[in-house]
């Protein structure tokens with residue numbers, strides 16, 4: 001894949017375009033682009049794409065399936081400083097294994113997962129409480145009203161460092177309004193945990209709206225990687 005200059009060239013173009021769009025979206029609302037981390041979501045793509053991204057300066061990548069992430073992280077263990085962000089549903093029984101490669105888990109959505117991620121070996125895993133911004137429980141994330149109790153749970157779990165909140169925009173609502181709600185949830189979380197200032201929000205179609213509502217961590221897939229191959 002990296003041996004095909006056309007593919008690499010397109011990748012460089014898309015990376016540069018997204019970086020420029022992030023920068024202008026930030027400046028438009030008086031924010032500094034440096035305070036925003038772009039995580040390139042590489043799910044379903046081969047490890048080789050992650051290597052290409054790394055060679056172009058990317059240090060934060062995201063995956064949403066444990067099995068796939070584990071295999072890729074092992075294959076790319078030579079890439080120093082590469083951080084794996086786990087952004088998908090995590091089964092409690094896989095949580096402990098995810099700790100080994102992940103720098104951050106963005107999908108803390110129930111106490112069983114939080115408990116399974118606990119560790120007293122001295123390492124710290126960054127965690128985001130995933131908030132469900134819809135009324136549909138199948139969409140993932142903790143209901144808005146239950147955020148505080150899950151936050152308390154994370155704060156009392158050894159080995160976890162609460163970074164903030166995460167959400168995916170609902171399908172049936174303008175994203176800006178949904179991200180504004182997430183921002184208010186973030187304010188509540190910060191009154192419990194002042195250091196948990198981060199907001200993981202914004203994907204390919206809606207990252208500008210997320211930036212306008214304070215997102216600090218964007219999770220961008222297709223706008224950078226191009227179309228995803230089907231799940232393998």
Ligand SMILES: *Cc1c(COP(=O)(O)O)cnc(C)c1O
Nearest residue numbers: 041064087203204219220221222
């Ligand atoms: C796939 C995925 C993304 C990236 O989506 P794109 O629309 O390709 O940018 C972001 N967040 C989560 C949780 C995902 O599963």
